Amino acid sequence: xxxxxxxxVGLRERKKARLRQELxxxxxxxxxxxxxxxxxxxxxxAAVGVSQRTFFRYFASKEAVVLAAAEGVxxxxxxxxxxxxxxxxxxxxxxxxxxxxxxxLEREGLHLIGATEDLSARSPEILDTNLRYxxxxxxxxxxxxxxxxxxxxxxxxxxxxxxxVFFAALNNGYQNWCSEGCQNTERLLRSFLEQLDxxxxxxGDDWGTxxxxxx
Amino acid sequence: xxxxxxxxVGLRERKKARLRQELxxxxxxxxxxxxxxxxxxxxxxAAVGVSQRTFFRYFASKEAVVLAAAEGVxxxxxxxxxxxxxxxxxxxxxxxxxxxxxxxLEREGLHLIGATEDLSARSPEILDTNLRYxxxxxxxxxxxxxxxxxxxxxxxxxxxxxxxVFFAALNNGYQNWCSEGCQNTERLLRSFLEQLDxxxxxxGDDWGTxxxxxx
DNA sequence: TGTCAAGTGTCAGTCGCTGACATAATCTCG
DNA sequence: CGAGATTATGTCAGCGACTGACACTTGACA
Numbered sequence: 001x002x003x004x005x006x007x008x009v010g011l012r013e014r015k016k017a018r019l020r021q022e023l024x025x026x027x028x029x030x031x032x033x034x035x036x037x038x039x040x041x042x043x044x045x046a047a048v049g050v051s052q053r054t055f056f057r058y059f060a061s062k063e064a065v066v067l068a069a070a071e072g073v074x075x076x077x078x079x080x081x082x083x084x085x086x087x088x089x090x091x092x093x094x095x096x097x098x099x100x101x102x103x104x105l106e107r108e109g110l111h112l113i114g115a116t117e118d119l120s121a122r123s124p125e126i127l128d129t130n131l132r133y134x135x136x137x138x139x140x141x142x143x144x145x146x147x148x149x150x151x152x153x154x155x156x157x158x159x160x161x162x163x164x165v166f167f168a169a170l171n172n173g174y175q176n177w178c179s180e181g182c183q184n185t186e187r188l189l190r191s192f193l194e195q196l197d198x199x200x201x202x203x204g205d206d207w208g209t210x211x212x213x214x215x
Numbered sequence: 216x217x218x219x220x221x222x223x224v225g226l227r228e229r230k231k232a233r234l235r236q237e238l239x240x241x242x243x244x245x246x247x248x249x250x251x252x253x254x255x256x257x258x259x260x261a262a263v264g265v266s267q268r269t270f271f272r273y274f275a276s277k278e279a280v281v282l283a284a285a286e287g288v289x290x291x292x293x294x295x296x297x298x299x300x301x302x303x304x305x306x307x308x309x310x311x312x313x314x315x316x317x318x319x320l321e322r323e324g325l326h327l328i329g330a331t332e333d334l335s336a337r338s339p340e341i342l343d344t345n346l347r348y349x350x351x352x353x354x355x356x357x358x359x360x361x362x363x364x365x366x367x368x369x370x371x372x373x374x375x376x377x378x379x380v381f382f383a384a385l386n387n388g389y390q391n392w393c394s395e396g397c398q399n400t401e402r403l404l405r406s407f408l409e410q411l412d413x414x415x416x417x418x419g420d421d422w423g424t425x426x427x428x429x430x
Numbered sequence: 431t432g433t434c435a436a437g438t439g440t441c442a443g444t445c446g447c448t449g450a451c452a453t454a455a456t457c458t459c460g
Numbered sequence: 461c462g463a464g465a466t467t468a469t470g471t472c473a474g475c476g477a478c479t480g481a482c483a484c485t486t487g488a489c490a
Contacts, residue, residue, distance in 0.1 A: 011456070016468080041446065050469075054470075061447080161413055169376065231437080265438075
């Protein structure tokens with residue numbers, strides 16, 4: 001969903017928004033069924049009933065569709081972050097927001113982006129793309145982190161840094177989850193949280209005894 | 216340079232290694248001259264005197280060449296990391312290794328990867344690719360970090376996490392440097408170090424007063 | 431020296447992506 | 461409502477990354 005703009009006014013705008021959403025939904029569905037690589041942009045366009053050229057007028061690249069789908073999910077994360085108590089530090093709040101956000105995802109399923117089933121578990125490639133092309137998402141997250149902390153991401157480098165590190169940790173957790181065979185999503189969340197919780201120690205002075213990955 | 220294998224033995228092996236290196240050198244040179252996007256794989260192949268098909272038999276993608284070139288640079292970083300005193304914490308050692316490594320780069324230039332001039336400053340696109348596709352580099356770095364700390368990256372998640380966060384911070388520093396107009400390389404190093412030094416505070420509990428980017 | 435494997439070139443083809451131009455749908459304003 | 465200006469879309473041609481198949485050459489090795 002385009003959660004940023006409230007309501008398209010003219011018929012033209014409404015049609016455009018609807019088509020855009022339909023492209024996203026169809027693309028996500030096809031990615032589920034055939035995988036990201038296994039789906040061509042022409043197939044997506046054909047399934048919606050438009051030309052490939054039109055597809056590329058809506059999205060700069062095949063990956064951009066995934067990014068657009070992720071935006072809806074991110075909005076929920078941002079909401080969860082805003083809802084955290086103000087006395088939590090930015091990073092901790094982000095960690096907890098991630099947990100809350102996940103619960104929300106499990107409850108709601110993912111119909112908000114047009115899929116009825118779990119996105120991550122069904123198509124790791126998609127999450128992969130998500131995590132790899134996270135610049136834009138990172139910027140948006142930095143914005144929210146900055147707001148919450150009352151600093152301007154344009155001048156204070158810390159929000160961006162927190163966002164970057166957050167996604168880096170997630171990426172790591174995701175890879176671990178994959179290497180363990182892409183099990184259920186609770187495990188993925190646990191993998192995420194593990195990385196986030198380990199972070200302070202990992203960059204800290206005392207590594208203590210060797211750490212074992214939580215089984 | 217393929218710094219991992221000591222010496223190719225047969226004539227065949229030697230030819231292969233030489234061709235591979237020539238492809239890397241030529242590609243990097245052309246990227247310098249015309250930019251990454253502005254150079255086609257056919258041009259690279261033609262400049263070396265082989266077919267495009269052969270190029271793709273040596274490298275899985277256009278970006279893989281850049282990655283291969285970066286490997287040589289990374290080896291120096293790894294050396295610098297190994298050379299840090301053992302009582303430095305992994306993250307701090309990495310930070311200082313980065314500084315040492317940079318000095319080395321400035322001194323040596325970059326003929327080790329076939330370029331006579333500064334890679335980063337001349338062609339931001341290349342560094343961009345470097346930072347974006349850093350999975351492989353991340354794994355290698357995690358390996359070295361683990362060795363130094365005496366833990367196994369396969370079971371202890373911290374080395375990978377440190378490596379991931381390290382590259383995330385670098386990425387961030389790079390973006391800042393870009394947004395400030397891609398000035399000289401000392402500035403880039405400073406931007407890197409700034410991000411690394413800010414990290415503990417950024418994920419810490421106390422953000423204190425708003426921070427200003429070091430001008 | 432002859433045989434076998436490995437490296438290479440050529441060719442055809444797929445797919446992501448773009449520019450150009452014509453057509454059709456919407457909007458605006460009289 | 462209707463004419464003309466905007467904007468969205470389709471079609472087509474083309475580029476560049478990348479791949480499979482097959483024939484050919486070159487180094488390896490008995």
